[in-house]
Amino acid sequence: MAEAITKRDYKEWEAFCEKVQNSNAVKFNEGKKDQDKRIKRCLKSYNDFVKEYFKQYADHDCADFHIRAANAILKDKDILAVLEWAREHAKSVHACIIIPMWLIAHGELTGMILMGKNNDDACNLLSDIQAQLQFNELFAHDFGKQYNFGSWEDGDFTTVDGIRFLAVGRNQSPRGARKGEKRPNYAVIDDIDDDEIIYNPKRVDKVIRNIMGALYFALSIKGARMVVAGNRIHHNSILANMVGDTKKGGKKREGIYHSKVCALKQKTIVRNTDGQIIGGTPSWSRYTLKQILEKMKKAGHVLAMQEFFHQTEVEGKIFKNAYFRWARMPRLQKMNVIVGYFDPSFVNSATSDYKAVRLWGIYNNKKWCIKSFVRRCELEEAFRWMIQVEKNLPNNVAVIWYIEKQFINKTIKRSQRIVERELKYKLNIQTDHRIKPNKYTRMVRMEPDYSNGGVYYNADEKDDPDMIDGNDQLKQIEPGYNTPDDSPDADEGAWYYLDFHYDEESFDPVIGEREIDEDRRY
Known part of the structure; x- marks a missing residue:
């Protein structure tokens, strides 16, 4: 919840007014010539204008x-x-x-x-x-x-x-x-x-x-x-x-x-081998480099980058930034199984107004987030994205798609049919029939895989807005959260069916030509 803002205390304002009055007094014996000279100079120079008329703010140029x-x-x-x-x-x-x-x-x-x-x-x-x-x-x-x-x-x-x-x-x-x-x-x-x-x-x-x-x-x-x-x-x-x-x-x-x-001039910033800022030239002479670095150290990296450098990475309380490991993804043909999970959301819910589709695969007993679709949009846009994903897959790779049972209704089916006719392509989407436990519990159960190093993200998608939005939603999951949770809910669904379809003791990946028969085309 945002901190409540209350109106300024009148006595506090009076004290401020007295400070203004005392710091901007008129010289008793000043002549008209000196006054005119000051006015002319200050109308030409903003810096002089500030230093002459706002002395309480002008401790530096x-x-x-x-x-x-x-x-x-x-x-x-x-x-x-x-x-x-x-x-x-x-x-x-x-x-x-x-x-x-x-x-x-x-x-x-x-x-x-x-x-x-x-x-x-x-x-x-x-x-x-x-x-x-x-x-x-x-x-x-x-x-x-x-x-x-x-x-x-x-x-x-x-x-x-x-x-x-x-x-x-x-x-x-x-x-x-x-x-x-x-x-x-x-x-x-x-x-x-x-x-x-x-x-x-x-x-x-x-x-x-x-x-x-x-x-x-x-x-x-x-x-x-x-x-x-x-x-x-x-x-x-x-x-x-x-x-x-x-x-x-x-x-x-x-x-x-x-x-x-930014607090430091961008071209002057010096970083250490870990990417942390350790040097640079302050953008305003009012501050020293030591002062800026000390404040950054006390605030912590995430808040310092947000407040001083406009970099808006979200730090989670359960799902920490350090848990999101970005790496070059193995070839899709090497994945043991690939699952895509679609959470269409309830449109009228305060915390669920996104359409989320998350694509996950398993390779070498690690879960890989391949692609992400997390947007406030019409249903048709999500179905178009899913079809485009399938069309871009290598011929010997396939996705198992799931959607939650509670969302199977006339609106969903109608939107899917519209897009399938438009793109002349049929999606096979299975229904998630589970009777699910509490949503928060389901999502938090993913944390051990993250903290134990079992989750990786496709480095090619690191700057993708849908990937960023989806991961930000996951980072905001904490006790009492009231932020959107469609993407982490889709993650949990995808993970469940990844494990359902993959048994590391007995599973041998089947790689062959992906055929699209006539039943999948219009």
Whole structure:
């Protein structure tokens, strides 16, 4: 369950406001000439702008990626920018506070909508920019008094010039955000992912539709800057979907500005013989290499790679990452037996909305995961995949297909017939008639084979999205889990029938020409 977010304590906010006021005071004896010189310099240099007006954040110079992003957002009135920056690299500070005030200073902001995980989260984020607009005396001195009325506590306030600032949660509609004749032209979506929503593709899709629908179209047609800020905590996260490359090699969303920054500059990273990162140049001078490596060590490899390097490997509590052994697979002709198991899922179940087909074989008393199909899709797509697998097999290799008895219904049969007629090929699928014990128990019983080194995965499929999704589902199996389990359920079924058809004491593999008789063709 995601950690609950509560609204910021007002006294805490007052203390922050006092800090803002004290760190951005106006010099008593400053002349107009010096003021004009500062304004001119700061409007040209984002780094100078930050150091002059936001001293509480400016303990180090901005990084190059901060400056490039700010200038790109200022330059393009219709930018869709995704700032995929490592943890603790000032995503929220720049996207939610400094960049919108950079736009105000240039006369480019007509309104701002800030979207967070929920309304309280968005209001908390909005509180920081209200503090700057209300209590940053130097900014007000140079660019005019800003704050007028309203409050971040209500998620809604307005400046003297009629610029409205509105906070919304990721499931709220921002429609009606216009203030008088001014329609907002800047939206920021900040740290919108959490460890719960990323495992629910339907909820992710719903948020993406809200962002690109209600939120985007609440912005001005004459100019609509939208910024998404966060780090990639999962390959199917909201941020990853906004970029578009949720699958390895996938195309990014057309026309986006994508700034992807890791804690260490990629070309400088040094690894040891085990592949662990041991050196490199920090992407931001605020941190030393020693500090980054120490934090990575304390967090552990999986979380460090997720938070600092956008690599979203899932670590299981029962099925550990170390148990997934990737190797070059032996020729299929050498397999003693190959079983494919289809779990079509119950469409309306909260935890089972995937179609999962897992293909397993046995060789040298080891189980090999050959291929994987794990998708939210129509039934026909799974049957097409199974037929394509069969068509691509060598002539002397065959698959024994199974499907769970409870799924044998008119819908399944009709979908199978449609695809068989379409591809002019008949699938022979046997029914799993078992009366099964508890699902969790069945899946956990696979753990000894994994921990004892009896399971291998086809290295050619390591980066395949279906293989990744299937294995992630297995890693998430633990007491009280509420994540999808269709793939590990299919694994268990395939394993049962692998052992059923293979007796190592007496089994001799039969290798011969695989014939397709007329009964298998239409």
